[in-house]
Amino acid sequence: MRWQGFSDPVQDGQRHFRRVLAAMAEPGTLHDAAATAVPEDAAIGPALWATLLSLCDLDTRLWIAPGLEAGGLADAVTFHTGCRKVATPDGADFALVTPATLVDPAPVFAEGSDAYPDRSTTLLVVLDALAEGGPWRLTGPGIPDTRGLDVGEATALMTRLAANRARFPQGLDAILGCGDCLAAIPRSTRLAGPVSATPEEDRTCTSQ
Amino acid sequence: MNGYNFAYLDEQTKRMIRRGLLKAVAIPGYQVPFGGREMPMPYGWGTGGMQLTASILGEDDVLKVIDQGADDTTNAVSIRAFFERVAGVETTTATAEADVIQTRHRIPETPLSADQILVFQVPIPEPLRFIEPSEEETRVMHALEEYGVMHVKLYEDIARHGHIATTYAYPVKVDGRYVTDPSPIPKFDNPKLHMSEALMLFGAGREKRLYAIPPHTRVESLDFEDHPFEIQAWDEPCALCGARDSFLDEVITDDVGGRMFVCSDTDYCQRRQEEVA
Missing domain, CATH: 3.30.60 (Wheat Germ Agglutinin (Isolectin 2); domain 1)
Structure with missing residues (x-):
């Protein structure tokens, strides 16, 4: 197997979970997750591979966007975690996607219901760039004032996540991975984009 | 550790709780159902908090456990000894030195810092439960943000006693959306929930619910303009x-x-x- 599991599944899984938890609790902060190596031809980086290893098991359903199976990811994730892969994203607990996956017509993900908003898909997003202090401004729980985030060319993703606010508590949570680097944007976060690219209704959502 | 997995719970259970915690943090104040496990102590002794602690605890963490603020009461001593035994982690009584603090009904006086996690033991996670006994009904009330009845309850206090007589488990609204039970902490501690530096996780073992208040989150204690919220x-x-x-x-x-x-x-x-x- 070229895809390696955690060398110490119990402790490494816990350590990585705490990174994801910290990323989710403080949206837009970057966390280093260089725990596990991935094959050279893989489409996902160590941060998201470790996230799959630490969160997926027999109880979870995973949807992998076309193009991301490179390097035998689908078989590897089954081998290491035993999670089920589903053909349609709306039945998935986790969906491995790129910003391009979310360009119209975007796949339909589970967003939960008002009574059970937790029954939603968590996006694991493969990014080409991820840095603090970018043009996207995040506010909301976990953010003292406002926090900037640079996600590269990912307008489709950010537009999709900005739309969360209008449907709260339903929505999609996103764990962002770029190589060894990890961040998260939960549905509670209000997003405002580079002024020119932001639709009017998104800005009113974030002004409260 | 005598044949137990690290921190007692098996890995699949921990992952289930961890996935629930991520959802709880993403929807502040919403009670996420989880598959609560039987713990080697009775319900009401902190089984919910213990399951959360077991799921987040790592071998490098330093653990502090308090019961009504005290490190040396039965509940605190036995839970601390439990994790010393099944996880082999270092424990402390010093608030500032702890990474994870499990608490029954108090928030420490020493201000918490950004790298700490506070885990609350919660007996009844549903703030509307004493008003509406049906889980189906309270779930709809949360879905529709139908919280008027909570203010009626506080108003009845004022009508009867001249002031809001609720002194602990004083209901809060988290980030302007979910009315949430802060666990039976005295209302004295409610202001510490608002814009906290530390992540706060809540676990109810018997009711099998977990919820969270992320750091830097608006938490308002419900009140009236002419009867503002006051602490003891x-x-x-x-x-x-x-x-x-x-x-x-x-x-x-x-x-x-x-x-x-x-x-x-x-x-x-x-x-x-x-x-x-």
Whole structure:
């Protein structure tokens, strides 16, 4: 197997979970997750591979966007975690996607219901760039004032996540991975984009 | 560790709780159902908090456990000993030195920092439960943000007593959306929930619910314009350390009406006494 599991599944899984938890609790902060190596031809980086290893098991359903199976990811994730892969994203607990996956017509993900908003898909997003202090401004729980985030060319993703606010508590949570680097944007976060690219209704959502 | 997995719970259970925690953090104040496991202690002793602690705890973490602010009461001592035994982690009574603090009904007086996690033991996670016994109904009420009845309950307090008589488990609204039970902490601690530096996780073992208040989150205690939220105050300082800013317990000292007021947070009180000495 070229895809390696955690060398110490119990402790490494816990350590990585705490990174994801910290990323989710403080949206837009970057966390280093260089725990596990991935094959050279893989489409996902160590941060998201470790996230799959630490969160997926027999109880979870995973949807992998076309193009991301490179390097035998689908078989590897089954081998290491035993999670089920589903053909349609709306039945998935986790969906491995790129910003391009979310360009119209975007796949339909589970967003939960008002009574059970937790029954939603968590996006694991493969990014080409991820840095603090970018043009996207995040506010909301976990953010003292406002926090900037640079996600590269990912307008489709950010537009999709900005739309969360209008449907709260339903929505999609996103764990962002770029190589060894990890961040998260939960549905509670209000997003405002580079002024020119932001639709009017998104800005009113974030002004409260 | 004598044949137990690290921190007692099996890995699949931990992952289930961890996935629930991520959802809880993403939807602040919403109660996420989880598959609560039987723990080697009865419901009501902190099984919910223990399951969360077991799921987040790592071998490098330093754990502190308090019960009503005290490190040395039965519940705190036994849970601390439990994790020493099944996880082999270092424990402490010093608030500032702990990474994970499991608590029953208090928030430490020493301000928490950004790298700490506070885990609350919650008996009844549903703030509307005493008003509406049906889970199906309260779930719809949360879905529709139908919280008027909660204000009616607080108003009935005012009608009957002239002031809001709720003194603990005082309901809060998290980030302007979910009315949430802060667990039976005294309302004195409610302001510490607002814009906290530390992540706060809540676990209810019998009810199998977990929820979270992320750091830097707006938490308002419900009140009225003409009856604003107020915290408890005492006429005298702590009899042991002289603190005027901490939550005081009344201790009966004899059978002829003698009493003293002392800090409920034993670590805070001892540290202040050492500073004075």
